[in-house]
Amino acid sequence: MTTRHTTNDRAKLPNLRRMDMNALLTFDALMKTRSATAAAALLHKTQPAISRELARLRRTLDDPLLVVTKGRFTPTERALELHAVVRDALDRIEHALSPPEDFDPAGATGTVNIGTGAHIELLLGAPLLQRLRAAAPGLVVRFQSVHGDFIPDDLDAERMDIAIGLFSEVPRRFHSMRLFPDRRVCLLSAAHPMARRKRLSLDDLERIKWFAFAQMYGRPTNFDRLLKPRHRDLAFSAYLSGFGITPYVLLETDYATTLPACVAEVHRRHFPLATIELPEPLRDIEFSMVWSKRQHTSPLHTWVRSEILRVLEEKTGAAIPGNSPPRRR
Missing domain, CATH: 3.40.190.10 (Periplasmic binding protein-like II)
Structure with missing residues (x-):
């Protein structure tokens, strides 16, 4: 039996017909690596070949897709939306082509x-x-x-x-x-002058020396968002380089910090530390x-x-x- 293809059949998936699998694989590699050089290495292609395929994708989709920022590709909103769909489709194709097997860790x-x-x-x-x-x-x-x-x-x-x-x-x-x-709590040394307090008020926040962590420096925090409508502030006067030294700094200073209660309890099992309930706006997480x-x-x-x-x-x-x-x- 001969199968006849009508004009309507050929008109189906018009956008997909303008693409090929290699273009989609190149787009996926560029989104993963944010680098034409790294994408070329990943796909075993030359960098000029990757650049040509990216140029074709830009023309086809009428979007820059990836723009250079500080020497690295940054995806556009269109690229982010498209990649989520393309990556899922590629995975489904790969899964369909793979032999079925049960998982054994x-x-x-x-x-x-x-x-x-x-x-x-x-x-x-x-x-x-x-x-x-x-x-x-x-x-x-x-x-x-x-x-x-x-x-x-x-x-x-x-x-x-x-x-x-x-x-x-x-x-x-x-x-x-x-x-x-969970809930956020104030964590401090058991020898801190306020360690016997059960709960902090909004006014108390300004009377405590707080530390946070280096990656938070200069950035708006959840505390800013929660306290701004109340015209309050939780000001950090120190920023630590990493989480691991938290209990040691607390033990040797009169600083305090905020942590999820489940994490604070882990510290308390190993160090003489105390927790205090935070004001309601900062508590629930x-x-x-x-x-x-x-x-x-x-x-x-x-x-x-x-x-x-x-x-x-x-x-x-x-x-x-x-x-x-x-x-x-």
Whole structure:
């Protein structure tokens, strides 16, 4: 039987017909690396070939897609929207072409990059490493810091697979899950003059010397956003280079800092520190986990996310919905 193709058939998918798979793969590589040189190395092509394909994409889509800022490509809004769809489509094609198999963590290899904010690595890190090492000894786990509110660049560029922290807004191109509610507390030395206080008032905030962390210097904070309508301020007079020295600075000074209560309790188990409740506007927080659409159906990353949820359930006592592991051999 001869199949006849009508004009209507040929007219279907007109935009896709202007593309080819190589152009989409080049676009994906450029979005990952933000560099024509790195994209060329990733795809085993020459840099001029990558530049030519980018020029064709720009003409076809009538958008610059990637613009040079300080020697590095920065994606346009159109590129970010398009990449989320293209990356998902490429993954689906790759998955469809791959032979089906059950997931066995014992044979897992590679590196999983986990971004952690709000000191949550202190609560999560050790027990998660123990679980992953026992079940997937060939897997490398790399923790990275997530500073402040959610910044999507590392997920977009696949430098990070999962991000966990206090995120007020998450772009719709990512998957996210609410983990557990918590509260911010004031953490200070048990010998601090105010250590016996149960709760701080808004006026008390201005009577305490506070420190924060270097990546927050010069940036608006959640405290600014929450206190500005009340004409109040939580001023930091010192910025530490990293989270690890927090308890040591507290023990030897009359400074204080703010931390999630679940993290502050970890410090208190090991150091003579005290916590004080913060004023209501600063108190309530909620941890979330965010990941890219590309990793959403990956058996490995689905399993890692389920292990993260199990650790957090054990550590916080919170029942986290949607915690079901992938099928295993």
